[in-house]
Amino acid sequence: MRAGLVDRLAELSRGAGEPAVIVDRPDVTVVRSGGTVLKAHAPRLDPAALATRLRVAAHPLLAGILLAPLGELSPVEGRHVSRWPYGAPVAPDAPEAAPWREAGHLAARLHAVPVDRLPGPLPPMAGPANAARAVAALRATLTAPAPRIPADPVPAPGRTRASAPAASAPPHAPTPAPQRLTAPERVPAPNGTLAPDPASAGPGPAADRTAAALVLRAWERLPAWARDDEPRAQPRSLLCHGDLHLGQLVRHPAPDGPWHLIDVDDLGLGEPAWDLARPAAGYATGLIPAADWAAFLGGYRAGRGSAVAPGDDLWPPEVDVPARTLTVQLAARALVDAATGVRPLDDTDHDLLAACARIAAMGDGTGPGGAP
Template identity: 50%
Template sequence: METGKALVQELAGVARRAAHPRGPARAGCPACGRVAPAVLADRADGTVVRHGHAVAKAHAPGTDDAAHRTRLAVAAHPRLSGILLPPLPVSAAEVRGRPVTAWPYGTPVDPTDPDAAPWEEAATLLARLHAVPPAELPGPLPPMRGPAKAALAVARMRAAGPHPAAAPVLAAWARLPPWARAEPEPPDPPLTALCHGDLHLGQLVRHPAATGPWLLIDVDDLGLGDPAWDLARPAAWYAAGLLAPDVWARFLGAYRAAGGPAVPPDGDPWPRLDVPARALTVQTAALAVAKSRAEHRDLDDVELAVVEACTRIATLLPELDPDCTS
């Protein structure tokens, strides 16, 4: 997706005003002399532009206004202090028909230094998030959008056209219970915990930048749901052989040590993690197939690994798969 220059300029203006809320840009601002704004992300679900100490985000077209406002109110609530990065006041709530928010700039996880990845910090933040009583927060809280995003990924793969890897992904998708496919049935387990909805290492930043503690960002999928979903991506990577066992053990151990409610405090966590991990495996594989089709290339080794994991999911014996609906 290529960002329009006009959208970038308008977002840069929102970020600039958020960075300098008391008037004109102060002398020495490192961003005010830049020729072009810094585009940090440009995807269908959001465009993010940085100016100095602030960033502005244009959220996805069609964002639900009421749910969006509630999610922002939760991020700004004192109960989430030290867990979620709080938003900044903005001069415009909409740009080119898309909701816009402003946030402090934080230092992201360094993708070139995997040994320094903050897995324990991420797990601890999740445990703290899941422990916040929803009744103490602004509402009504919308559902966490994790299952909906998995369904969108499968729809995107289908729309991309035929692909030899699509069959095992769709077969694995069919083995999931309705609630994990975002189908309109009562979820099991019930939606009882505040969840992030799209946890990965790209959803953490240090704030204040470079020296501050790690905080969770991106509340677009935040809401009530099964907290196991927030552990599902690292669980799926571990099951597919993409996350080292010791890293998974550190992540799970930190979550348990912080009192996270998604899994029992000891013993086998997989009865709680199995369905969400399978759903995230399908989501990851579906996006990989769609992207490879759009880019006219073969699947890479990581993408092949998640597709192969879907093949294993699709061939589970029914007696070993209590959630099988076929």
């Protein structure tokens, strides 16, 4: 089925140039041909909501913020396919030139768009639902026959992380991180025992179960609204991207046009702090340098973004619970990928799992210092 989909997308785009597969996963397939990109969206997405998201991206109020699609959805091999102009992505070999400030500024502009002037009805931003889906997948993996979550050998001291922006989690070398998510390497768990460091547990079924249990314990420490269990008190309904990270930025026109946000699959109404959660989680877990996080936050505040208060606080309380939630989501997704043979755990995954151990030893984020 997927091979037929790739072939069909390549055939449809061939007139623009020699087709090349950019992404080919069970949920998403992306093919580029010259200046045109075709994307087959995840089957789980509601086509009516997706069509609305495309209309929003094409609206004049989003010009210069979201990349505009080339037309509407088309059915291809039983999937819903959108067509886009090609934009040059963030250079993977130049992390020092990553557009952190520009990303923050684009997020602020997105959040300021008046939603009552946009096509509707707009669906909810998919942030908490995506987190709940990742944890549900982890639970399903644990109940499957003979679950197995392979782990890489324990990295030696002084290990290095990837130096290029990645879609799965923010990279870069470790730096001092905010107090809320950082703690000694091993911290007391809520039951009085010592929370294990998943990176040192070693491979094997016991380690697999230990890592998954840590993630699930961290999940239960989150407020109900962050787990998508109940509506949030005093919810906000601003236009949000829903899955903001450096992999969602491109220059258009390529190669050196202004930066635009891409990928509208999770676009919708919701809490704007969620769009700051991915880089915040990277900073809090030591995966993004303080300077990069400060640049992102500075760009957001310079754009008068409403998710956080003005000032120079590098850890505004509004981002705390979303950052914890994204950390748990990414760790759960990594364990599922490892269990299903998509890829083994890497250094970034071990850092996320260690952060989950620290989150598991915290409160539920509803008191002082956490988002309400």
